[in-house]
Amino acid sequence: MSERFTSASDLRRSYDLVIVGAGPAGLAAAATASGFGLSVLLADENGAPGGQIYRGITRSSEADRRRLGPDYAAGKKLSAAFAESAAAYTLGALVWSVAPTDEETPDADYPLEVGISLGGVARAIGAQRVLLATGAIERPFPIPGWTLPGVMSAGAAQILLKTSALAPSGRTVIAGSGPLLYLLASQLIAAGAPPVALVDTTPRKNWRVALPDFPAFAMSSYAAKGLKLLFDVAKRIRVIRNVSALEAVGGDKFETLIVTRTNGTMERIDADLLLLHQGVAPNLNLSSAAGCALEWDEKQALFRPKRDEWLESSEAGISIAGDGGGIVGAQASVIEGEIAGLVAAFRLSRISKEMFAQRGAELKKRLASVLRGRAFLDRLFRPADEFRVPQRDDAIVCRCEEVSAGRVRATAALGVQGPNQMKAFLRCGMGPCQGRLCGLTVSEMIAQARGVSPADVGYYRLRPPVKPVPLREFAAMPQSDAAITAVAGFVERSVEKGSAAGSLEPDNRIVER
Amino acid sequence: MTYDVIVVGGGLVGVSVGWGLARRKLSVAILDEGDVALRAARANFGLVWVQSKGLGSTAYSRWSRRSAASWAELNAALKDETGIDSGHSQPGGFSIRLTDLEMQRGEASMAKLAAQPGMNAPGVPPLTYELLDHAETKRRLPHIGPTVAGAIFSPLDGHANPLRLLAAFHAALKQRGATYLPHRKAMSIVHRNGGFEVSGEGWTLGAGKLVIAAGLGGAKLAPMVGLSTPLVPSRGQIIVTERLQPFLHHPTGSLRQTDEGTVLIGESKEATLDSERPRPPVTAVLAERAVRSFPLLGNANAMRVWTGFRVVTPDGFPAYDQSSTCPGAFSLACHSGVTLAANHALTLPEQIAAGALSDELSSFSARRFDVPAAA
Amino acid sequence: MYRRLPDRARALVRFTFDGEALTAQEGDTVAAALLAAGQLATRHTPVSRAPRAPYCMMGVCFECLVVIDGAPNRQGCLTPVVEGMRVETQQGAAVFEDAE
Numbered sequence: 006m007s008e009r010f011t012s013a014s015d016l017r018r019s020y021d022l023v024i025v026g027a028g029p030a031g032l033a034a035a036a037t038a039s040g041f042g043l044s045v046l047l048a049d050e051n052g053a054p055g056g057q058i059y060r061g062i063t064r065s066s067e068a069d070r071r072r073l074g075p076d077y078a079a080g081k082k083l084s085a086a087f088a089e090s091a092a093a094y095t096l097g098a099l100v101w102s103v104a105p106t107d108e109e110t111p112d113a114d115y116p117l118e119v120g121i122s123l124g125g126v127a128r129a130i131g132a133q134r135v136l137l138a139t140g141a142i143e144r145p146f147p148i149p150g151w152t153l154p155g156v157m158s159a160g161a162a163q164i165l166l167k168t169s170a171l172a173p174s175g176r177t178v179i180a181g182s183g184p185l186l187y188l189l190a191s192q193l194i195a196a197g198a199p200p201v202a203l204v205d206t207t208p209r210k211n212w213r214v215a216l217p218d219f220p221a222f223a224m225s226s227y228a229a230k231g232l233k234l235l236f237d238v239a240k241r242i243r244v245i246r247n248v249s250a251l252e253a254v255g256g257d258k259f260e261t262l263i264v265t266r267t268n269g270t271m272e273r274i275d276a277d278l279l280l281l282h283q284g285v286a287p288n289l290n291l292s293s294a295a296g297c298a299l300e301w302d303e304k305q306a307l308f309r310p311k312r313d314e315w316l317e318s319s320e321a322g323i324s325i326a327g328d329g330g331g332i333v334g335a336q337a338s339v340i341e342g343e344i345a346g347l348v349a350a351f352r353l354s355r356i357s358k359e360m361f362a363q364r365g366a367e368l369k370k371r372l373a374s375v376l377r378g379r380a381f382l383d384r385l386f387r388p389a390d391e392f393r394v395p396q397r398d399d400a401i402v403c404r405c406e407e408v409s410a411g412r413v414r415a416t417a418a419l420g421v422q423g424p425n426q427m428k429a430f431l432r433c434g435m436g437p438c439q440g441r442l443c444g445l446t447v448s449e450m451i452a453q454a455r456g457v458s459p460a461d462v463g464y465y466r467l468r469p470p471v472k473p474v475p476l477r478e479f480a481a482m483p484q485s486d487a488a489i490t491a492v493a494g495f496v497e498r499s500v501e502k503g504s505a506a507g508s509l510e511p512d513n514r515i516v517e518r
Numbered sequence: 519m520t521y522d523v524i525v526v527g528g529g530l531v532g533v534s535v536g537w538g539l540a541r542r543k544l545s546v547a548i549l550d551e552g553d554v555a556l557r558a559a560r561a562n563f564g565l566v567w568v569q570s571k572g573l574g575s576t577a578y579s580r581w582s583r584r585s586a587a588s589w590a591e592l593n594a595a596l597k598d599e600t601g602i603d604s605g606h607s608q609p610g611g612f613s614i615r616l617t618d619l620e621m622q623r624g625e626a627s628m629a630k631l632a633a634q635p636g637m638n639a640p641g642v643p644p645l646t647y648e649l650l651d652h653a654e655t656k657r658r659l660p661h662i663g664p665t666v667a668g669a670i671f672s673p674l675d676g677h678a679n680p681l682r683l684l685a686a687f688h689a690a691l692k693q694r695g696a697t698y699l700p701h702r703k704a705m706s707i708v709h710r711n712g713g714f715e716v717s718g719e720g721w722t723l724g725a726g727k728l729v730i731a732a733g734l735g736g737a738k739l740a741p742m743v744g745l746s747t748p749l750v751p752s753r754g755q756i757i758v759t760e761r762l763q764p765f766l767h768h769p770t771g772s773l774r775q776t777d778e779g780t781v782l783i784g785e786s787k788e789a790t791l792d793s794e795r796p797r798p799p800v801t802a803v804l805a806e807r808a809v810r811s812f813p814l815l816g817n818a819n820a821m822r823v824w825t826g827f828r829v830v831t832p833d834g835f836p837a838y839d840q841s842s843t844c845p846g847a848f849s850l851a852c853h854s855g856v857t858l859a860a861n862h863a864l865t866l867p868e869q870i871a872a873g874a875l876s877d878e879l880s881s882f883s884a885r886r887f888d889v890p891a892a893a
Numbered sequence: 894m895y896r897r898l899p900d901r902a903r904a905l906v907r908f909t910f911d912g913e914a915l916t917a918q919e920g921d922t923v924a925a926a927l928l929a930a931g932q933l934a935t936r937h938t939p940v941s942r943a944p945r946a947p948y949c950m951m952g953v954c955f956e957c958l959v960v961i962d963g964a965p966n967r968q969g970c971l972t973p974v975v976e977g978m979r980v981e982t983q984q985g986a987a988v989f990e991d992a993e
Contacts, residue, residue, distance in 0.1 A: 050952055050971060051952075051971070052920075052922075052971075052973050057951055060951075061920075064920060066900065066901070068898075068900040068901070069900075069901075072898075097971070102798075104795055105795075107797055107798050107799060109797075109799050118798070120798070129798055142949070142951070142953045143949065143953075152943065152945060154933040154934045154944055154945060154946030155894075155933060155946065156948070157946075157947065157948050157949075157950070158948055158949050158950075158954075160949065160950070160951065161947065161948060161949050161950035161951070164950040164951060164970075165895060165925055165928065165950060168920065168921075168922070168925060169897070169901075169918065169920070169921050169922075169925040169926075169929065170897060170898040170900070170901035171895040171896070171897060171898070171925060171928065171929055172895065172896060172898055173894070173895055173896075174894060174895055174896040175894065196898060197898075198896075257934070257944055258933055258934075258944075258946075277894060278894060288953070296795070404945075404948075404954065404956065405938075405955060406940060407938060407940040407941055407943070416685070418692075419685075419688050419689060419692055419698070420688070420692075420698040420699075420700055421553075422552050422553040422700045422701065423552065423553020423554065424553065425553050425554060425560070426553055426560075429560045429681045429684060429685070430681065430682075430684070430685040430688070431685075432681075432778070435821075435822075436955070437760060437819075437821065437955035437958070437966070438953060438954055438955045439821070439822070441953050441954070442949075442953070442954055462553070463553055463554065466554060468796070468822045468823060468824050469796060469822075469823055470820060470821075470822070470823065472952075473760060473819030473820065473821055473966070474819060474820050475816070475817060475818070475819055475820070476757070476759065476783075476805050476808060476809060476815050476816055476817075476818050476819070476820050477805075477809060477816035477817065479757070479801050479802055479804075479805035479806075479820055480802065480805040480806040480808070480809045480816065481802075481806075482798060482799075482801070482802035482805075483798075483799060483802060484799050484802045484803050484806065485799040487788075487799070488786075488797065488799035488800045488802065488803045489803050491786040491787055491788045491800055491803070492785075492786045492800065492803045492804055492807060493616075493620070493803070493807070494623075497617060497619055497620075660991075661991055760966055760986075760987055761939045761985075761986040761987065762986050762987050762988070762989065763985070763986050763987065763988045763989075765989070779939060779986045813991065813992055814989040814990065814991050814992075815989070817964065817965075817989050818987065818989060819966060819987075
C-alpha cells in the first residue's frame with residue numbers, strides 16, 4: 006500500500022525516483038517503478054491523486070462517473086493500481102525546484118535535489134532520478150475582457166463538476182477550440198446545464214490542413230467517439246462557427262460576449278458565465294526551471310521540453326512523461342509513465358538490458374498505436390493566429406501584472422528580442438503565476454514583431470521556486486559556513502550556553518573569516 | 519564611418535553613456551546581445567548606495583556621492599523624455615547590523631572611511647552617517663526584529679527601479695534616433711584610419727569613437743584597443759517576494775522594498791562565475807537574515823530566486839580608461855551601474871565626446887592593476 | 894452562478910467569507926465553495942484594484958487568491974475548506990503584521 010506523508014520532515018532523505026505530478030503519467034510511472042523495486046516518492050499538489058483529467062476520481066460516485074463519461078471512469082483503475090503500490094505519496098505538496106545536488110550538501114550520494122514544501126516545511130530531498138509528470142495547462146486565450154469575474158476556463162468548469170458536482174446555474178457560453186470544448190458541452194448537457202451556445206473558433210482552413218491525417222485518425226480509438234460527440238453536441242445546443250474575434254464585456258462581472266464572424270457580422274450573447282478554451286500546452290515551469298532545454302512545436306504552436314526517444318530531458322537524470330512533455334492525452338500519458346518507470350529501473354540497474362529492450366519495445370508499440378490519429382487533432386485544433394496573438398491593444402496579456410497587448414507591442418518596437426527583456430521592461434510574467442498565463446502569448450507577440458519564429462525568440466527563463474514559498478520555510482533550511490560567509494562576510498557563532506567557554510565573556514564568539 | 523560612436527553593451531553602463539552621447543547630438547549605435555546573455559542590468563538590486571563605498575579609494579566615495587546627488591536630475595530628464603519614472607527616491611539608507619560584532623565591524627569601517635584624506639570636495643555632498651542602536655533603529659524602522667543590534671544610517675543613500683531605468687534609457691535612446699542593434703556580439707575591434715571597425719558573426723560596423731561597456735565581456739575586448747580591464751568573478755543571489763503593502767520606506771544594504779511592493783533580498787558574494795543556478799544554502803542564509811531583520815517577512819512568499827554576475831575589478835572600484843595607442847577608444851567597467859548611472863549619463867559623455875577623461879577620473883584608470891614584472 | 898447537483902451529498906462544513914457565515918461540502922476547495930455560495934470575486938489586483946475571480950481552478954492562474962485565517966495570498970482552488978475557516982477577500986498586495 007502506498008504510504009502518505011503530510012510533512013516534509015517525515016520524508017526519507019532520498020529516493021531512487023521522485024515523481025512530480027499524480028496524473029495519468031505520474032501514477033503509472035510510480036506503480037511501474039516501485040514494481041521494479043525502486044524507492045519512489047510521488048509528490049502532488051492536489052488533495053487527491055488523478056491529476057486534472059481524473060480529478061476527484063478516488064472519491065467519485067457512480068453518478069459522477071456516469072455524467073463524466075467512460076474516459077474519466079478509466080482513472081479509477083489507474084489510481085487503484087497506484088494505491089496498491091509501495092510508492093510514498095504526498096498530497097498538497099509543492100515541488101518548487103529540481104536541480105543537481107548542491108556542492109555543499111554533506112554526504113550526498115545522490116545526483117539530484119528536489120525542493121519540496123509540505124506541511125509548512127521546505128526541504129531538499131535527494132533523488133537518483135526525477136520524473137516530471139506535471140501535465141498540461143490550458144493555453145492562454147487573451148481576448149478583451151477575459152479577466153472579468155464570470156469568465157473562467159472550460160477546464161475550471163470541468164474541475165468543479167468533477168470535484169464538487171457543481172454545474173453552472175445560469176446562462177453559459179462556451180467559446181474556443183479543441184476537443185475539451187465539446188466534451189465539456191456534453192458533460193454539462195448530461196448534468197442538466199446545457200450551454201446557450203458553443204462558439205467554435207477553430208479556423209475553417211484547419212480542416213483542409215488536417216485532412217491528409219484524417220485516415221490515420223479514422224482508425225484511432227478517438228475517431229468514432231470524437232465525431233459522435235461533435236454531432237451530439239451540435240444537435241443539442243447552438244454552435245456558432247467562422248468566428249474572427251471575441252470580446253467579453255461587463256462592469257464588475259461578465260455580462261455579454263460579442264462575437265464577430267469572418268463575414269463581418271456581429272452578435273451579442275448575454276450570459277452569466279463564459280467558459281474559454283483554446284487547447285492545452287505543456288506545464289513547463291518546473292522542467293524549464295530545472296534547466297531542461299525547450300523546443301518550439303510549430304504544429305501545435307507551443308513550447309515543450311526536448312526529450313529523447315526514452316523521454317529523457319536534456320538534464321541528466323530528469324525524465325518527462327505525459328502532457329508535460331508534449332500534448333499526447335491521457336491514454337498515451339499512462340504508457341509514457343510506464344516507459345519512464347521502466348527507464349528509471351534500467352538506468353538504476355534494477356532490470357536487465359534484455360528485459361528493458363523487450364518491455365520497452367512493447368510499450369513503444371502500444372504508444373504508437375494510441376498516438377495514431379494525434380496528428381489530425383493537432384492540426385485541426387491548432388488555435389487560430391488571432392486567438393493566440395491578441396489583435397486589440399486593450400486585451401490584457403499578463404493577467405497578474407495587468408500588462409496589455411498594446412504595451413507589449415509598443416515595447417517590442419524598442420528592439421526587444423525576447424520575453425526576458427520584455428519581462429524586465431514591463432513586469433509581464435513576474436506575477437505569482439510566473440508566466441503560465443502569458444508566456445506563449447508574449448513569445449509569439451515578439452516573434453510577430455521581429456518577423457521570426459517563436460523558436461528564435463525563446464521562452465521566459467524560469468527560476469525556482471516555481472510557485473511561491475513562504476520565506477520562513479526557506480529561512481529554516483540548512484545553511485553552510487561558505488553560504489554564511491558569502492552573505493554576511495564572516496561566520497559568527499554564539500558559544501552554546503552552559504558550555505565551559507560560554508561562561509567566560511558575554512561577547513564570546515568564534516569568528517571565522 | 520557609419521556612426522560617431524559605437525557603444526558595445528546594452529546594459530546600464532552602455533545605455534547611460536549612450537544616452538548622454540545622443541543628447542550631445544552624436545550619432546550613436548548600441549551593440550547588444552540577444553535575449554539571454556550575462557546581464558548584470560537585469561539581475562540588479564537597485565540601490566543608489568553611497569555610505570559604505572570607497573574604503574581605500576576616496577575618489578570612488580566622492581564619485582558615488584556625486585552620482586547620488588545628480589540622480590534626481592537624471593530621473594527627471596528621463597521621465598520628461600519617455601514618461602517612464604525610474605522610481606528614484608533618496609530617503610536615506612540603513613545598513614542593518616544583526617549582531618554586536620557586525621555593528622562593531624561596521625562602525626570601524628565607517629570610521630576608517632570617514633577619516634580618509636580628501637573626502638570632502640567642492641560640489642560633492644559630505645559623507646554623513648549615524649550609528650544607531652537597536653532602540654533608535656526600531657524608532658525609525660518600526661518593523662525591525664528584536665535581536666537586531668543596530669544600524670548605520672546615511673541620508674545620502676537611496677534606491678531606484680533598475681528595470682524601469684533600463685527601459686527608460688532604451689526608450690529615450692530610440693526617441694533620440696540612436697541605433698539599437700541586438701544580436702551583435704562584438705568579437706573583434708580594429709583601429710583603422712582614426713576610427714574603429716567592430717565586427718562579429720557576419721557583420722562589421724564603423725565609428726569614429728568606441729565605448730566598451732560590455733560588462734564581463736569587456737575584459738576580452740579591451741586588449742583589442744590596447745587597454746586592459748581586469749575583472750574578478752563575483753556571483754550574487756537575490757530572493758524576491760510577492761508584492762506587500764508598503765512597510766519599509768528606506769532601502770537597506772541587504773534588502774529593500776520596491777515601489778511595486780516586492781521585497782528584494784540580497785546580496786551574497788561568491789567568487790565564481792560557475793553556475794547560474796541559485797544555491798539552496800545561500801537562499802537559506804538570505805532568507806534567515808531577512809526574517810531576523812524584519813520578522814513579518816517570514817510569512818511573505820518568495821516568488822523567485824536568481825543569481826547574477828557582478829562586473830567587478832580586483833579592488834572593487836570602477837575602471838575607466840581611454841586607450842593611448844588607439845585614441846577615441848574608451849573602456850568602462852564597474853559595479854554599481856545604478857548608483858553611477860547619473861555620472862555615466864550626465865558627466866562621462868561630455869568627456870568622451872571631447873576625447874579626454876578628466877583628471878578627477880585618472881585614479882580610476884585600470885593601469886593601477888599593472889603589476890611590475892616580478893622582482 | 895453554480896449549483897450543486899442533487900446526487901452529491903456530503904457532510905456540511907461551516908466557514909466564513911468576509912465575515913458572512915457560509916457552508917461548503919466536505920471535500921470542496923475554498924474557491925469551489927465560494928462559487929457554490931454565489932461569491933464571484935475573491936480578490937482585487939495589487940495593480941489596478943480590479944476585481945478578479947477564480948479562473949483555472951487548478952492552481953495555475955493565481956486569480957483565486959484569498960486571505961485564509963489571516964494568511965494572505967493563499968490559492969483558494971488548492972486549499973480544502975475546513976470547519977471554522979475564516980476566508981477574506983484579498984485586497985491588493987499582501988498585508989503582514991508584526992508578531993506580538
